[in-house]
Amino acid sequence: MTKRTLAILAAVGATTIYGLNHTIAKGAMPHYIQPFAFIMFRVVGAAILFWVISVFGPKEKIEKKDYLRMLVCAILGMGVNMLVFFKGLALSTPINSAVLITITPIIVLILSALLIKEKILPQKVLGIAIGLLGALGLIVFGSEIRQDAPNIPLGNFLIFMNSVFYGSYLIVAKILIAKYHPFTFMKWLFTLGILICLPFGYTEVTEIDWANLPFDAIWRMAFVVVGTTFCTYLFNIFALTQLKASTLSAFVYVQPLIGILYAVATGKDSLTTLKIAAACLVLLGVYLASRKPKPRLN
Structure with a gap:
């Protein structure tokens, strides 16, 4: 099996875990654990796991010229990215998050054009417009009333x-991933993530009622730390060594299918006309924005 095939399998595994996470993490928030406390467990747990497995990797030091880029990666990928997603998931629904997350490839495309001057064809511009229209539809008109989704x-x-933040992280991280071993890269990123997230999550961690925490909440927290954080970041970082950032971001298309099926099957969410219409617009937009143009015939 080639490294590229393994990278594709790793990307599929990561996006599958992410698809399940929309419902699994939502089941623990906000009744048992607040979103920022959840993020503290993610970064601390993942940092410990990556430091443990780093003994099996090479002994590397981060060059001084890479300090700033490493910090930016930590802010985008282990700080604001996680904080806004889990806060958003606590306020919204599993299906909404599964649909909106598919906007990532469009964000990567836009940022690639702005940062590395990648040319955007008219077809891609149309795709971006349609995808954003679907996302905005959910943001502006998704006002159903649910006890577990207050805003x-x-x-x-x-x-x-x-x-937006995750797409930025994929682009900024690409250079460092090509330079450092994944274990080295991730252990330092999550260590920095602890420092970034601590001011936001410390108070919420102290508010957890550990004595009355049921097993249903504990296994969900463990899944998020080990599966959604450690495994997915490890899978994605390996995938990025063989795939382009834009290619890896395209695997996010699988998330709505898995996320919606799991949420509906477990009775944690339901489909509405708005959600279906928004999902169709987002997926159509992503398809148009990421499809390779046909070569011209002379």
Whole structure:
């Protein structure tokens, strides 16, 4: 099996875990654990796991010239990215988050054009417009009333911003991933993530009622730390060594299918006309924006 095939399998595994996470993490928030406390567990747990497995990797030091880029990666990928997503998920619904997360490839495309001057063809511009229209539809009109989703429009907006930050992280991280071993890269990123997230999550961690925490909440927290954080970041970082950032971001298309099916099957969410219409617009936009143009015949 080639490294590229393994990278593709790793990307599929990561996006599958992410698809399940929309419902699994939502089941623990906000009744048992607040979103920022959840993020503290993610970064601390993942940092410990990556430091443990780093003994099996090479002994590397981060060059001084890479300090700033490493910090930017930590802020985008282990700081604001996680904070806004989990806060958004706490305020919104699993299906909304599964749909909105698919806007990531469009964000990567836009940022690639701005940062590395990648040319955007008219077809891609149309795709970007359609995809953003679907996302904005959920943000502006997704105002259903649910006890476990107290502010769906705001939650949808925060989930949308997560795509912006994660897309930025994929582009900025690409250079460092080519230079450092994944274990070295991730252990330092999550260590920096602890420092970034601590001011936001410390108070919420102290508010957790550990004595009355049921097993249903504990296994969900463990899944988020080990699966959604450690495994997915490890899978994605390996995938990035063999795939382009734009290619890896395209695997996010699988998330709505998995996320919606799991949420509906477990009774944690339901489909509405707005959600279906928004999902169709987003997926159509992503398809148009990421499809390779046909070569011209002379």
